[in-house]
Amino acid sequence: MALRTSPEVGGMGHSIKRKEDPRFIRGKGTYVDDVVLPGMLYLDIVRSPFAHAKIKKIDISKATAIPGVLAVITGQDLAKYNLHWMPTLMSDTQMVLPVEKVMYQAQEVAGVLATSRYAAADGVAAVEVEYEPLPVVVDPKKALEPGAPVLRTDKKDKKDNHIWHWEWGNKAETDRVFSEADVTVKQDIYLPRIHVASIETCGCVAHFDKVQDKLTVWMTTQAPHAIRTVFALVAGHVGLEEHKIRIISPDIGGGFGGKVPVYPGYVIAVAASVLTGKPVKWIEDRMENLQADSFARDYHITAELAAKKDGTLTALRIKTLADHGYTDAAANPSKFPAGLFHVCTGSYDLKAAHVEVDGVYTNKPPGGIAYRCSFRVTEAVHTIERMVDIMAHQLGTDPAEFRMKNFIKPEQFPYKSALGWEYDSGNYAGALRMAMERIGYADLRREQAEKRKRGELMGVGISSFTEIVGAGPSKHFDILGLKMFDSCEIRIHPTGKAIARFGTKSQGQGHETTYAQILAEELGIPAKDIKVEEGDTDTAPYGLGTYASRSTPVAGAAAAMASRKIQDKARKIAAYLLEAAPEDLVWEPGKFSVKGAPNRSKTIQEIAFAAYTNHPQGMEAGLEAVSYYDPPNLTYPFGSYICVVDIDKGTGEVKVRRFVAIDDCGNIINPMIVQGQVHGGLTMGLAPALFEEISYDEIGNIQGGSFIDYLVPTAVETPKWETGHTVTPSPHHPLGAKGVGESATVGAPAAIANAVVDALWHLGVRHVDIPITPPKVWRLLREKGVTE
Amino acid sequence: MLVKVAINGEKHEAEVEPRLLLVHLIRENLRLTGTHIGCDTSHCGACTVLLDGRPVKSCTIFAVQAHGREITTVEGLEQDGKLHPLQEGFMAEHGLQCGYCTPGMLMTSVAFLQKNPRPTEDEIRRAISGNLCRCTGYVNIVKAIQHAAAKLQGGA
Numbered sequence: 011m012a013l014r015t016s017p018e019v020g021g022m023g024h025s026i027k028r029k030e031d032p033r034f035i036r037g038k039g040t041y042v043d044d045v046v047l048p049g050m051l052y053l054d055i056v057r058s059p060f061a062h063a064k065i066k067k068i069d070i071s072k073a074t075a076i077p078g079v080l081a082v083i084t085g086q087d088l089a090k091y092n093l094h095w096m097p098t099l100m101s102d103t104q105m106v107l108p109v110e111k112v113m114y115q116a117q118e119v120a121g122v123l124a125t126s127r128y129a130a131a132d133g134v135a136a137v138e139v140e141y142e143p144l145p146v147v148v149d150p151k152k153a154l155e156p157g158a159p160v161l162r163t164d165k166k167d168k169k170d171n172h173i174w175h176w177e178w179g180n181k182a183e184t185d186r187v188f189s190e191a192d193v194t195v196k197q198d199i200y201l202p203r204i205h206v207a208s209i210e211t212c213g214c215v216a217h218f219d220k221v222q223d224k225l226t227v228w229m230t231t232q233a234p235h236a237i238r239t240v241f242a243l244v245a246g247h248v249g250l251e252e253h254k255i256r257i258i259s260p261d262i263g264g265g266f267g268g269k270v271p272v273y274p275g276y277v278i279a280v281a282a283s284v285l286t287g288k289p290v291k292w293i294e295d296r297m298e299n300l301q302a303d304s305f306a307r308d309y310h311i312t313a314e315l316a317a318k319k320d321g322t323l324t325a326l327r328i329k330t331l332a333d334h335g336y337t338d339a340a341a342n343p344s345k346f347p348a349g350l351f352h353v354c355t356g357s358y359d360l361k362a363a364h365v366e367v368d369g370v371y372t373n374k375p376p377g378g379i380a381y382r383c384s385f386r387v388t389e390a391v392h393t394i395e396r397m398v399d400i401m402a403h404q405l406g407t408d409p410a411e412f413r414m415k416n417f418i419k420p421e422q423f424p425y426k427s428a429l430g431w432e433y434d435s436g437n438y439a440g441a442l443r444m445a446m447e448r449i450g451y452a453d454l455r456r457e458q459a460e461k462r463k464r465g466e467l468m469g470v471g472i473s474s475f476t477e478i479v480g481a482g483p484s485k486h487f488d489i490l491g492l493k494m495f496d497s498c499e500i501r502i503h504p505t506g507k508a509i510a511r512f513g514t515k516s517q518g519q520g521h522e523t524t525y526a527q528i529l530a531e532e533l534g535i536p537a538k539d540i541k542v543e544e545g546d547t548d549t550a551p552y553g554l555g556t557y558a559s560r561s562t563p564v565a566g567a568a569a570a571m572a573s574r575k576i577q578d579k580a581r582k583i584a585a586y587l588l589e590a591a592p593e594d595l596v597w598e599p600g601k602f603s604v605k606g607a608p609n610r611s612k613t614i615q616e617i618a619f620a621a622y623t624n625h626p627q628g629m630e631a632g633l634e635a636v637s638y639y640d641p642p643n644l645t646y647p648f649g650s651y652i653c654v655v656d657i658d659k660g661t662g663e664v665k666v667r668r669f670v671a672i673d674d675c676g677n678i679i680n681p682m683i684v685q686g687q688v689h690g691g692l693t694m695g696l697a698p699a700l701f702e703e704i705s706y707d708e709i710g711n712i713q714g715g716s717f718i719d720y721l722v723p724t725a726v727e728t729p730k731w732e733t734g735h736t737v738t739p740s741p742h743h744p745l746g747a748k749g750v751g752e753s754a755t756v757g758a759p760a761a762i763a764n765a766v767v768d769a770l771w772h773l774g775v776r777h778v779d780i781p782i783t784p785p786k787v788w789r790l791l792r793e794k795g796v797t798e
Numbered sequence: 799m800l801v802k803v804a805i806n807g808e809k810h811e812a813e814v815e816p817r818l819l820l821v822h823l824i825r826e827n828l829r830l831t832g833t834h835i836g837c838d839t840s841h842c843g844a845c846t847v848l849l850d851g852r853p854v855k856s857c858t859i860f861a862v863q864a865h866g867r868e869i870t871t872v873e874g875l876e877q878d879g880k881l882h883p884l885q886e887g888f889m890a891e892h893g894l895q896c897g898y899c900t901p902g903m904l905m906t907s908v909a910f911l912q913k914n915p916r917p918t919e920d921e922i923r924r925a926i927s928g929n930l931c932r933c934t935g936y937v938n939i940v941k942a943i944q945h946a947a948a949k950l951q952g953g954a
Contacts, residue, residue: 027889034897035885037832037872041898044831127822128815209836209844209932210898263834263898264932296837518896518933686892689935717841717930725923725936 011677011737011746014531015599020538021531022745025682029522029542039261045215045228047289051080053279054130055292056120056137057302058112061148061373061710062161063141065108068120073136078129080286082137083121083278085109091248093281095164096272097240098339099489100347102173103164104376106274106281111144113161113336114375115710116301121278123290146710147171150310150333150370161336161371173338173369178352179429184364187325191316195400199311200779201389203333203374203704204697205300206381207722208517210263212303213293214276216283225284226256229276232269232515233555234259236492238547240272241280243490250284259545265517266694267380270341270557271304301715304341305374305704306381308333309389315397321405323416326355326363326428328393333377334369340378341557342385343487343494349385352429353478356394357438357648358416363428373710382694382755384479384558391475395760396767396777399472403771408455409764410446413474414439424741431478433646434748435738441672442474442650448734449652449670462772467657467796471765472650475757479749480563480645489554495640496560497551498568500529500576502633504622506615507539510572513553514565515545519687519751521561524679525569528745532573533580534600534614551636559647559749562679563740568639570744575635579621583633584612586626645740645748649673651761657769660798662788664700664766666729671758674736676748685733688754692731695758697723699780770794801865805830806874814861820854821845823861824871832872832901836930843929846902847871853909855928872901875908883946884908893942895933903929907943911950919944 015021033039070082085107088094095103107118122133145159152158153171162168188194214229231237234257242252262269279292294303310331316324332348334340342349348367355363381388402412417438418425425433446452454470461468484493497513510529514521521544526537544550553565577597584602585592588610595602603611612620621633654667671688678684701721704714714720739746759780766782767775773794778786791797802811805828812827824833824847835857836844845857848870875882884907887893894900903926910917910925917925922943923936931939 028892030897031889031894034894034900035872035881035888035904036876037830037901039832039897041831041834043825043835046826046829127826128817207932208896208898209842209930210834210896211836262896263836264896266932296839296842518898520895682892686895686934686938689937690895690933691935693935694932717837717839722841722930722932724927724930725940726927728923728936730919730940731935731937 015534019530019534019536019599020527021599022527022677022679024527025680026523026527026537028520029526030520041210041261041263042213042215042228042230043293045260047215047217050215050289050291051123051125051286052127052130053282053290053292054122054134055118055275056122056134056139058115058117058119060112060141060143061115061146062113062144064111064144065139066142067140069138072138073122073133076129076132076136078125079122079133080125081123082133083107083123083282088281093245093277096244096277098337100338100340100342102338104337104339106277114373115712116298118274121282123282146373148372148706148708148710150331150372153370153372161373171371173334173371174347175368176347177366179364180362181364184325184327184362187362188316188327191324192319193405194314194316195397195404196314197397197400197777199313199393199396199777201307201309201311201392203305203308203377204381204702205305205704205720206266206268207300207720208264208266208268211294211296211299212269212273214279215289215291216279217289218283218287220287224254224256225250225280226258227280228258228260230262230269231257231259232265232517232557234515234545234547235513235552236489236554237272239492257547259515262515262517266382267306267341267557268303269517270379271339273303297716300720301712302375304339304379305377306379307389308377311393313393313397315401317401321407321412321415323358324361326360326394328354328365330367332367332369333372333374335374335376336371337376338369338378339376341380343481344489345486346385350478351386351390353387353431353476354390354394355427355429356391357418357474357476358398359418359422360428365429374706380557382691382752384477384752387477388756388759391756392760395473395475396763399764399767400776409472410442410451413442413472432643433476434643434740434742436476436646436648437736437738438474438648441648441674441736444734444736445650445652445670445672448732449668451652454654467659467769469655469765469769471653471761471763471768473757473761473764474650476646476648477753477756478644478646479559479752480641481558481560482644483642484640492554494554495638496553496564496568497636497638498565498572499551499636500572500634502576502618504619506535506618508535509541509543510569511543511550512565513551514556514561516556519561520683524683527679528566528569529573531599532570533576559752562747562749563645563743564639564641566747567641567744568637571639572635572637575637576633579633580614580617582629583617583620583625587612587620642742645676645743647675647748647750647753649753649757651757653761653765655762655765655769657787659791659796662784662791664782664787666696666762668732669729670732671754672734672736673750673753674738675750675753676738676740676743677746678737679747684750687750688733689731691752691754692758693723693728694755696728696762699759699762699782701781703781799862801861803864803867803869805869806871816860816862818861819857820859820861820864821856824856830871830873834898834901836898841930843902843906844899846905846929848905848909851909853906872904875904882908883949887942887945891938891941891945893934893939899929899931903931903939911947915947915951917947
């Protein structure tokens with residue numbers, strides 16, 4: 011894309027330095043735990059050691075005897091206000107604090123309120139809870155067997171642990187295409203529970219001011235406005251109406267989807283502040299964060315792929331068990347219980363597809379949030395990319411060549427997928443070709459053949475993913491009825507500087523910089539002269555927040571549309587000042603000039619001043635605009651990743667030797683920030699591919715509940731990422747942009763898994779579930795008779 | 799117990815519980831909130847500060863253990879309005895995103911470059927392996943440290 015602005019203006023395409031950085035590198039950010047209010051109390055939480063148990067008795071006497079402990083809040087206390095249960099985003103119900111029984115290990119049982127952090131922790135240790143253990147259901151397959159204990163005894167008519175059945179696509183047609191296929195492959199794929207583990211945990215400071223009759227909550231949330239509405243819906247009946255609630259999302263230390271839900275701790279803190287009239291701080295520790303906050307994935311997938319003899323793919327069939335824990339608290343658009351999993355036909359031109367997903371209750375914490383991913387897109391991409399690789403190997407075709415043959419072709423866009431999505435634009439072969447050139451694909455295959463002769467294990471893996479992001483068009487996309495538009499409000503000051511506010515909330519993505527660049531592009535006002543604010547519901551326009559890579563596709567588009575409204579008014583003011591007809595003016599970023607008389611011009615700064623000092627009679631003063639952007643379609647970023655792995659036969663360790671990532675996110679706002687997003691996303695793709703997993707033993711004890719055994723990659727395990735891009739603009743986005751924050755997380759795990767299987771295929775290995783840990787590979791090698 | 803420390807060159811004293819963690823003394827008693835908390839098992843390194851010039855994880859040290867000693871936090875890096883070369887490097891190379899791990903990364907790197915002014919990339923990666931970053935993928939953090947090393951070598 012050609013640059014339209016100078017580096018000083020800093021519009022789209024400039025790698026300007028981030029506006030956020032000066033405060034962060036000085037330690038002057040304001041994260042929620044940095045908020046301190048006079049008289050503030052601390053909340054700490056008693057948690058269940060059992061995965062399923064009746065609560066027989068809670069004895070708080072020893073706790074309340076501790077100096078500094080003011081109160082212990084239990085489910086019984088909240089039940090008086092009907093606040094012991096709350097609705098989830100998927101219209102299920104979730105306990106704030108239990109009255110009868112606990113449903114997972116580390117579930118909140120009681121809240122201790124004290125004058126200091128340490129006293130609150132002492133109080134937690136002193137609360138005595140008597141439990142009666144109940145049978146535990148951990149495996150979602152067993153949960154569906156007849157005779158399995160029914161977990162949701164709170165739901166009167168519930169006779170099993172099945173939550174919902176969802177299916178999509180033409181079953182009869184898919185079955186017919188399968189029956190005519192020359193070749194079919196079938197594979198069970200498990201994508202385990204993982205946790206986003208942002209380095210900042212979750213927390214809040216809730217302050218109910220009785221005099222002002224106003225609740226202010228500083229809170230680690232990616233969606234402050236939606237949270238305000240949810241709070242009002244849940245607690246409006248006890249006087250917390252929406253105009254009395256202010257949510258402030260301060261600097262956020264990483265979100266990745268984990269800061270979308272409403273966790274019980276937030277609600278207990280709010281209740282405690284309303285009851286005491288004092289500010290209450292709740293900050294979870296790392297173990298609470300890993301053990302009790304919402305999880306991602308936990309999909310048990312069975313996939314089948316059909317092809318003709320000549321290698322033309324024809325159909326895909328998928329059945330999945332989705333383990334949601336004890337409640338469906340997934341953060342999905344309400345109409346899509348399995349998120350956007352039905353983008354699972356990926357980058358390939360398939361005739362038919364059919365997907366079934368069944369949601370299941372187990373004795374685990376609520377799952378189904380994202381792990382830096384747009385609503386189950388990683389699950390979809392991993393499935394199709396694994397299956398395509400299995401088919402290619404099965405047919406004895408090179409996986410790159412096989413993909414090239416089956417890609418949706420550039421001339422097919424806009425492309426209607428077999429499952430009904432309308433892909434906006436793409437050039438999949440272009441990205442794969444670039445990745446192959448960058449990594450030296452042909453040479454790697456030669457090296458692999460030579461090494462195989464010597465008995466060395468080396469693999470090359472490809473993932474050519476297509477994402478679906480930017481939710482979403484209001485016709486189909488809402489959360490609890492709130493349409494998934496997003497917003498931008500711009501005010502140009504008389505001196506030509508500006509403030510812009512958004513309904514989204516950055517958690518490290520750099521919105522203060524990139525949104526300013528959009529305004530700079532559209533208005534010619536230098537990015538340095540534009541202040542961007544987000545996260546305060548009292549000042550920002552309503553929006554649905556930042557997740558699912560929706561900020562650029564939706565709020566970024568709103569910024570362009572609001573800028574264009576301002577440009578329209580500026581044109582009228584300029585015409586008045588230049589004594590010309592508006593249609594005779596020519597716009598270039600930053601000024602209007604008269605057609606054929608370029609010396610007669612007015613800068614945006616001059617026009618802004620006139621808007622307050624010399625505006626035309628009959629026109630309203632000021633230069634402001636707001637846009638609530640309802641996207642006409644989703645955007646479909648894509649890319650091709652190629653990964654080279656070497657496997658140590660002695661230890662089973664997989665080493666990523668090289669990883670080339672070619673991304674296409676449409677037009678780019680800030681290349682430096684886009685590259686940073688890809689680096690980070692790749693590392694969060696590497697993590698579940700090789701290291702991270704949250705599992706449970708048969709009685710529901712969590713394995714991996716601290717950083718001791720939940721292995722977040724360090725700089726040592728992380729390879730030196732090699733990145734590049736192609737540019738295929740989105741035809742419907744006003745800036746041609748698509749969003750990039752999650753592409754790499756979505757695309758990378760399949761590239762790594764495919765590389766490992768590629769290294770082992772000749773030994774008879776067809777699939778390895780992630781995370782591909784050394785013990786897993788070591789056992790596989792021994793099974794196949796490989797020794798060092 | 800009375801604890802006396804010099805923090806970023808300023809003397810402070812505070813009456814504290816013996817079990818008070820150093821990170822809480824820094825963040826809550828002295829209100830220097832640049833030092834962050836990211837875990838409770840010494841894995842993430844967000845709380846890294848310098849104690850007598852050596853990097854320590856302040857969530858795993860009692861405040862009283864710092865008695866009579868010098869502490870440097872991220873707030874002490876900028877001198878007379880001039881940023882430390884590492885701070886400049888992190889900005890120049892896009893070595894930070896959410897900013898939460900950044901103070902700990904900076905403090906670890908300050909001590910590392912003093913010990914090893916001309917490090918290899920591998921040495922840098924090992925040096926920061928006690929500091930977790932979830933946003934950047936480390937590539938640009940490595941570049942930021944190289945940027946600062948070059949600048950410090952140049953005598954700037």
